[in-house]
Amino acid sequence: NAGVMQNPRHLVRRRGQEARLRCSPMKGHSHVYWYRQLPEEGLKFMVYLQKENIIDESGMPKERFSAEFPKEGPSILRIQQVVRGDSAAYFCASSLTRNTGELFFGEGSRLTVL
Amino acid sequence: QKEVEQDPGPLSVPEGAIVSLNCTYSNSAFQYFMWYRQYSRKGPELLMYTYSSGNKEDGRFTAQVDKSSKYISLFIRDSQPSDSATYLCAMTKAAGNKLTFGGGTRVLVKP
Numbered sequence: 135n136a137g138v139m140q141n142p143r144h145l146v147r148r149r150g151q152e153a154r155l156r157c158s159p160m161k162g163h164s165h166v167y168w169y170r171q172l173p174e175e176g177l178k179f180m181v182y183l184q185k186e187n188i189i190d191e192s193g194m195p196k197e198r199f200s201a202e203f204p205k206e207g208p209s210i211l212r213i214q215q216v217v218r219g220d221s222a223a224y225f226c227a228s229s230l231t232r233n234t235g236e237l238f239f240g241e242g243s244r245l246t247v248l
Numbered sequence: 249q250k251e252v253e254q255d256p257g258p259l260s261v262p263e264g265a266i267v268s269l270n271c272t273y274s275n276s277a278f279q280y281f282m283w284y285r286q287y288s289r290k291g292p293e294l295l296m297y298t299y300s301s302g303n304k305e306d307g308r309f310t311a312q313v314d315k316s317s318k319y320i321s322l323f324i325r326d327s328q329p330s331d332s333a334t335y336l337c338a339m340t341k342a343a344g345n346k347l348t349f350g351g352g353t354r355v356l357v358k359p
Contacts, residue, residue: 138291167346167347169347169349174256174351175351176252176254176336176349176350176351176352177292177336177338177347177349178349179346179347179348182346190346192346193346225291225292227291236282236294236297237294237347238294239284239291239292239293240291241289241290241291242289242290242291
């Protein structure tokens, strides 16, 4: 079952460290989206990438956060100098085309900042 | 005020009852409407997808969109304990745009 694969599933970091979250989209999908879910809140859009290009990063914090989706390999969401407020579940989703909401989500990466 | 409002629940119903969920939104530009189901500690899973106003039925699930009232609904008939989950509404304006999610409603179906 080649669904959206995210790793690590759980990540613990101390304040000031870096967190790297990886996402392999479904086979054949070239559109990747990252969402963040804070406790008791819905998902918030962060960034939309298509192979080697950032299409929409309007939901990304201006500092410390970056994302990439290289030609080869998984998409990476990178958080530098993590703070406690970065503790959340980060979900990756993929789609076959630039469509209108039919996204396939991974199981998420849960980041805890101590 | 949030763009998409959804009662957080929890909504507790007996097995076999109809579950009624809804969302209201403020942005009239939204055209595509979705319902996702999320089990605890899992990723969201697409249940229903609707374009513009109208009804859509799929098995035990019925989605309704009323754009004039900026109101969408999801009905689950003959509810089962396995339907216990958080249900998230989501919407977007156009192709490729980011989804705007409601906060989710937690549903508990008691056997």
